[in-house]
Amino acid sequence: MNYGAIMLSTALVAGVALAQSPADRLSLKEPHLAVVPRSGAEAARIQAVTAPPSDFGTAQPFEANQGGAGTVRRRDDGQAFSLPQNDLTFEQQSDFAVGNGLFERLWVTAPSSTIASDGLGPMFNTRSCQDCHIKDGRGHAPQGPGDDAGSLVVRLGLPLRDDPTAANDLDLYLGAHPDPVYGHQFSDNSVPGTASEGKVSVTWAHADAVALPGDERVSLRRPEWSLDDLGYGPLDPRTRISPRVAPQMIGLGLIEAIPTADILSHADPDDLDGDGVSGRAHVVWSPEYERPMLGRFGVRATTPTLRQQAADAFNADIGIASPLRRDPAGDCTEAQVACRAGPHGLDPEQGGFEVSDESLDLVTFYTGRLGVPRRARVDDPEVLRGKQVFHAARCTACHVPTFVTHRLEDRPEHSFQLIWPYSDFLLHDMGPGLADGLPAGQATGSEWRTPPLWGIGLTEETSGHRQFLHDGRARSLTEAILWHGGEAQAARDRFASLSADDRAAILAFLESL
Template identity: 50%
Template sequence: MSIRKPLLFCLLGLTSLCAMPLAAALGESGGAASKGAVRADLTPEDRARVLAVTAPTGDFTKPEAFEIMQGGAATSMAWPDRDAFSHVSANQDFEGEDRFKLGNALFRKFWVSSPSSTEASDGLGPLYNARSCQSCHLKDGRGRVPEAGEEAVSLFLRLSVPPRTAEERAALADKRQTRIPEPTYGGQLQNFAVPGVRPEGRMVIDYRDEPVTFSDGTTVTLRAPTYSVADLQYGPMAKDVLLSPRLANPMIGLGLVEAIPEEDIRALADPEDADGDGISGRVSEVRDPETGAITLGRFGWKASTPSIKVQSAEAFAGDIGISTPLKTDAFGECSNVQAECRAAPSGIQERLGPVEAPDPVLDLVAFYSRNLAVPARRRVDDTAVLAGKKAFYEAGCAACHQPKFVTSRTAEDPAQRFQLIWPHSDFLLHDMGEGLADHRPVGDASGREWRTQPLWGIGLTETVGGGTYLHDGRARSLEEAILWHGGEAGAARAAYMGMDAETRSTLIEFLESL
């Protein structure tokens, strides 16, 4: 296994870690395991080594071995500038880099309405939120909350209604559906449309200030959002409609997350809080549309998606209105009662097949998404960062933001196999309290539950161009994001609020180093 070590490795002040072989950290074997999980890809000897290498540290006087390499051998060592989230996995081979570049071109591609003289680029909408994947995932990072008077592009408003019939309840129970779409406007409000079709409406965000005062007298003002809809073009929404915003997530490390063995994530679940620590993470189980099997959901704000390919297909359909072999409706989010939308031309071309984005478009976009590298840590041996790491652990943050895993030996892509990674997430559902509740169930997630957000790369959010945090971008700083934590994370929030100003500052410095 080779690791690229450019000059930047030393420019970042990490020369003491440059020469350490990854295999040494794993004793030549590895994989993630927790609480006695049994993995099919490991021998008993491997599992013992794994438990040792993924155990939480108690030594905060120095960095852990390979802590800099957040994404294992796939970690990008490029300079952490605005393109920090846009680099290929560092251990991809030349053929993989070529596929990555093709996927990148498709990820950035702007789709146009039909009919068009630009062959194989039409089929947009008819209703849509964005014209390209990159429009939502800015510089492959997170989305942006719209300014006053600006149309939302990378912040969506999801829609659903409670089940009303036995058939709808059965569809939710056997996981054929994760939610029931609003009868007229579907599963997502579409604020753009192709010529000749009316957009559905627009999202309205109102903020109110909520001051929070620390024990030392310091006051931070949170902004609490309220969401509504305006300018509806297809009649009123159902009175019992459930609204919930979604900010586009950063794209880095997705392939490594997909390569974490399912057993390791399940082993972290404690739905009845049997150990009495106040943390009761639950797994999200979903039906995989590719196989029809029930499997672990690990992607998305509610962990409602099983794979990168499925997530990509759903984004093509729901956000851009482009059909793929996994989501074949060429009219995207057009509901059956939106006649003018259903009557618009599609982008299907007979010679290319029955969908607007035929093979290998979806596979290339999924490959690209799977191989966006996690950037290297910065300042891992800085005194303040180490103190902040200690505060992070002592506050209980690591109980949900699980620092380490090792990926499967049998991962589909060799670049993701057998890597010690540091996502700082358990990928489980947690009750985050009333403050963050959207009261909109999705699959196994209740209206108060969210998947633990991975923290790798979070310190480069502003550098890349995001700048806000949480599922709807309400938090304008990492501190605000912490202060919105409640429910199972309430004790960690209280611990943070009980820290003196210097300790709080070091904890933020630790997060900024990720």
């Protein structure tokens, strides 16, 4: 099923003017949020509290509470990212627990006596949300024989054009056509009676070592991906692949509550200030609200809301139909006849879907209220010095420290919160080293959304590994920084020129997040 074509036809039906660019069509109103407008006095307070610090000798007020009032205690075990926000009511905690159960649910093949849990596949990547987002943390890339790609997905596509930003019509919402046989996403598992699409494997090629001051040498590794044992013939020779590991899940509801205007205020697509950083908003089409919206979620900011993110993942990753993604065959294409004719779990008791509207809402509630852990060592002199060096190196040009969320009538737990995600949620060209060549909407194959850094210091405790970047290639934070290119090249070079003590201070600061 070509969801891009569905979105395009929906846009045409909605009567959107083709002569406008996507940015021109973007409204600052968020249709899924009950927003209370800010007063002038509140706007002034927000400007003051989010201004860059002038004194790095002490921690800023409330800096330890990265997730605002909902910040949770910092744990050093596998549950660090699985706690509910600290400001939920008793009733909300109950909804959180039910949503958690659905997030962990193992889906089975239909028909089954457990109609609320059947409908898996026919092709899929994992049987549950938790299988990919293990302990709500980061996934990992395969490390060798016997290590499967369970917490990694591979997106597929045929680019519509060399430069997705060049067109001025609605097809730039699509970015890439699906592979004519394998669709938009590679499925390495399937139910009995249906062949899977194949297996994902990777070999690691080592790049030249990078010499850093202080006699440190860092060897970078580059992944070489392959799709093996293809079950439906060869891929189209024009198809590009984009592997990416599952991201951590904390703070997503707070991200959704950041005003669109505040994110756009950091965009500088034409680099008018001349600093070499030209972040731009990713305007995407919302099939739920039939309008352009700001993309916030996903490695290329392709999704505007958490509810759509949940529906997309149910459908593409598990093969589950919901009110927002109605096809029970998931990503199976018309060329995959057995898959299209395979068993499904559509049921009247689920509203005619495999996951009901209510269940989709509960999963969305859960993913939107996973608490952000408290910062560590905010007053430590080395951490404070690392923070200062982080600012001086201009890392904050993309990793914007703070935002204040909307005032929300129906979501007090996300309302008017000072948060510290360290991201601008914009697209940036990260250079050829990280490029995969697969566009997504307006995002080119070398553009990525700035990932939030909160919680990055707990990656090993939560996920049991230290893999970073979108495909897990970096084995340390130093490697992750050294892979930065394009708009981030200058900041990367500043880091690479620092003394060993200053590099250690930056790493101490990042580990405190």
